[in-house]
Amino acid sequence: MNHDDDVLFWISQEEEEATAPVRALEEWTGIRKEQLPPAEMLSDDQVHRLLESLKAMLHAYNWGFVLQIEVPERIQYAGLRDNFSQDAKVKQFHYGFFELCRPGTVHGKCAFGEYCNCLFFDELFSRFEDEDLTPEEERARDLANEIHYLQKKHGDEWTKYYPYHLDPEYDDENGKPYNYGFGDGNDEEEDEDNWWRK
Numbered sequence: 001m002n003h004d005d006d007v008l009f010w011i012s013q014e015e016e017e018a019t020a021p022v023r024a025l026e027e028w029t030g031i032r033k034e035q036l037p038p039a040e041m042l043s044d045d046q047v048h049r050l051l052e053s054l055k056a057m058l059h060a061y062n063w064g065f066v067l068q069i070e071v072p073e074r075i076q077y078a079g080l081r082d083n084f085s086q087d088a089k090v091k092q093f094h095y096g097f098f099e100l101c102r103p104g105t106v107h108g109k110c111a112f113g114e115y116c117n118c119l120f121f122d123e124l125f126s127r128f129e130d131e132d133l134t135p136e137e138e139r140a141r142d143l144a145n146e147i148h149y150l151q152k153k154h155g156d157e158w159t160k161y162y163p164y165h166l167d168p169e170y171d172d173e174n175g176k177p178y179n180y181g182f183g184d185g186n187d188e189e190e191d192e193d194n195w196w197r198k
Contacts, residue, residue: 013094020089020096029057033084039074051077058098063088065098070155071115082111120152142166 011019026032036054039047051073058065065080079100089096100117101110107119124145133141143166150158164170165177 010093016091016094017089020091022087023090025063025084025086025088028061028088028090031084033081036081036084038081039078042077044073047073047077051080054080061088062091062094063096063098067100068117069115069120069152071112075112075115079111124149136168139166139168 036050042050054077055065065076067076071079080098083099083102086099086102088098100112101107107122108114108116110116110118143163146163146166147158150161150163154161168175171177
């Protein structure tokens with residue numbers, strides 16, 4: 001199969017997940033966990049540079065190290081190092097993700113401790129209960145949940161991502177959530193956007 005055939009050949013995420021070969025990450029990258037010094041032996045600058053290099057390498061291998069909340073670099077590095085001896089699916093077309101916790105680890109008891117992503121999502125999903133709420137109550141709950149998530153993900157800079165669309169204080173003059181460019185289902189507006197297809 002030549003390169004032109006590769007461009008035309010594509011498989012779905014589900015198919016690749018089921019058929020991708022599995023390799024030990026240490027073997028695939030040529031780096032053993034023991035070769036990564038413990039964070040305590042490194043300066044802040046060394047931790048930063050090594051962490052960024054490891055993340056870039058994992059990205060190149062389609063095995064991304066992705067965190068959903070803000071985590072100090074030393075803890076990120078410790079978690080990456082602690083879990084480096086894992087199996088990885090060798091994917092060509094879709095992205096795989098570095099396992100942040102070993103299977104069976106109690107949430108919050110991993111190398112990430114209080115910054116455990118699994119613990120964060122347990123807490124986040126526990127906030128979504130099937131309740132009979134008015135639209136106003138549901139919107140208030142959604143706003144509180146979104147703010148909680150943004151504070152965890154972005155730390156002190158969470159206000160840059162404030163969910164204005166959920167806050168009634170920022171509704172338009174008719175008491176409706178302001179349209180932040182996502183459209184309101186108005187067919188005329190949609191037609192204007194699709195002028196090039198006609």
